[in-house]
Amino acid sequence: MNPLLQKLQPYPFERLRTLLGGSAPPPGLPVIDLSIGEPKHATPTLVTTALASSLGTLSSYPKTAGTDELRGTIAAWLATRYGLKCVDAATQVLPVCGSREALFSFAQACLDPGGDASVVIPTPGYQIYEGAALMAGARPLFVAITPESGFRMPLDRIREEQWRRVRLVYTCSPGNPTGYVMRPDEWRVLFGLSDRYGFVVASDECYSEIYSDERNPPLGGLQASDQLGRKDFERLVVFGSLSKRSNAPGLRSGFVAGDAGLLAAFLKYRTYHGSAMSPGVQAASVAAWRDETHVIDNRRRYAEKFAAVTSSIAAVLPTSAPDAGFYLWARTPGDDCAYARRLFEQGGVIVLPGSFLGRPVDGVNPGAGFVRIALVADLPEVREAARRIVQCGRTDQSNATAARDAHALSSK
Numbered sequence: 001m002n003p004l005l006q007k008l009q010p011y012p013f014e015r016l017r018t019l020l021g022g023s024a025p026p027p028g029l030p031v032i033d034l035s036i037g038e039p040k041h042a043t044p045t046l047v048t049t050a051l052a053s054s055l056g057t058l059s060s061y062p063k064t065a066g067t068d069e070l071r072g073t074i075a076a077w078l079a080t081r082y083g084l085k086c087v088d089a090a091t092q093v094l095p096v097c098g099s100r101e102a103l104f105s106f107a108q109a110c111l112d113p114g115g116d117a118s119v120v121i122p123t124p125g126y127q128i129y130e131g132a133a134l135m136a137g138a139r140p141l142f143v144a145i146t147p148e149s150g151f152r153m154p155l156d157r158i159r160e161e162q163w164r165r166v167r168l169v170y171t172c173s174p175g176n177p178t179g180y181v182m183r184p185d186e187w188r189v190l191f192g193l194s195d196r197y198g199f200v201v202a203s204d205e206c207y208s209e210i211y212s213d214e215r216n217p218p219l220g221g222l223q224a225s226d227q228l229g230r231k232d233f234e235r236l237v238v239f240g241s242l243s244k245r246s247n248a249p250g251l252r253s254g255f256v257a258g259d260a261g262l263l264a265a266f267l268k269y270r271t272y273h274g275s276a277m278s279p280g281v282q283a284a285s286v287a288a289w290r291d292e293t294h295v296i297d298n299r300r301r302y303a304e305k306f307a308a309v310t311s312s313i314a315a316v317l318p319t320s321a322p323d324a325g326f327y328l329w330a331r332t333p334g335d336d337c338a339y340a341r342r343l344f345e346q347g348g349v350i351v352l353p354g355s356f357l358g359r360p361v362d363g364v365n366p367g368a369g370f371v372r373i374a375l376v377a378d379l380p381e382v383r384e385a386a387r388r389i390v391q392c393g394r395t396d397q398s399n400a401t402a403a404r405d406a407h408a409l410s411s412k
């Protein structure tokens with residue numbers, strides 16, 4: 001088999017299962033799982049109805065490029081959402097079977113396997129970028145996302161000789177796990193570097209529609225490119241998804257949009273790869289992209305949850321409401337794995353240790369000492385989880401005080 005497969009790391013949730021394997025929650029206490037970024041709000045009926053009414057379409061092969069109707073719908077959505085004058089549905093948009101497969105396969109289409117390519121990857125972050133780079137025979141070049149750098153991608157840490165090997169940069173905005181949204185000046189710097197060194201930017205915008213202020217939606221890559229007066233989204237592709245926006249992770253529906261030349265090559269790759277979207281999924285996706293009412297309601301529910309629990313959780317695990325997305329990225333007292341296990345054993349709440357999402361940069365894992373808390377469950381469950389997190393935090397604090405007192409006594 002392909003020896004590169006050996007380089008792939010276990011997925012964070014496998015590591016979490018191993019971590020909690022020998023532990024148990026308190027007897028009788030229902031477990032609340034806030035570890036996985038899987039939406040739990042119901043899929044809107046306009047999506048399920050469109051899917052159910054298109055069963056008759058299964059008798060034909062779908063085109064890899066999708067229907068004109070779907071590409072046109074996505075192009076129109078992009079133009080409205082980001083205030084773009086023109087998105088060409090024929091050449092600048094492709095449907096994909098969830099953004100994950102596209103984020104992965106894009107690297108296979110983009111990178112020269114015979115080259116000495118590096119791929120810039122934010123860490124802690126979504127593990128697919130790393131797997132995509134490794135399977136394309138490239139070298140991941142991790143950049144640490146930390147509170148010290150305001151959760152920005154510290155591109156100034158990459159040296160000139162490293163930039164010369166970079167062929168692809170993954171960005172994630174709104175970020176997983178921090179929720180940070182890239183600012184216009186960061187896009188300007190990134191595009192400037194892309195012009196200088198010729199690399200492609202793959203912008204993962206899977207959380208773009210989960211934000212709390214209706215008047216201030218997150219800036220997108222295409223929008224930044226347009227506002228900066230760049231032509232035709234040169235060397236930029238963005239990845240969008242219905243999974244979080246429309247609570248439909250099982251639909252496996254998203255898009256890639258941007259530079260027409262890159263998309264033409266990607267379409268060729270995808271034709272061989274065999275990743276055409278099922279006709280029923282295409283019909284359901286058209287219905288989802290055309291409707292904003294359910295998305296506004298979805299945002300309202302997340303905003304309600306952040307408002308209900310952020311400050312109480314922050315009292316024991318320092319954190320603040322993110323720019324966007326549905327995660328709290330919170331500091332732990334001491335080791336994040338030990339904390340996650342303790343919280344499970346004492347409170348029956350599952351959160352994801354940040355170190356599982358991180359890779360070492362200069363010998364330090366920037367995810368260590370944090371946990372990712374996904375506010376995906378319903379409000380009452382999220383409130384209950386917060387109550388248990390606070391209780392566990394108080395126990396930690398009184399244990400720490402007792403240990404300090406005992407130490408002070410013994411050293412007298």
Ligand SMILES: Cc1ncc(COP(=O)(O)O)c(C=O)c1O
Pocket residue numbers: 037097098099100101126172175176204206240241242243249253254
């Ligand atoms: C940052 C990020 N990108 C992409 C995805 C993939 O989403 P999907 O394949 O459902 O579109 C996820 C899923 O959790 C994610 O967290």
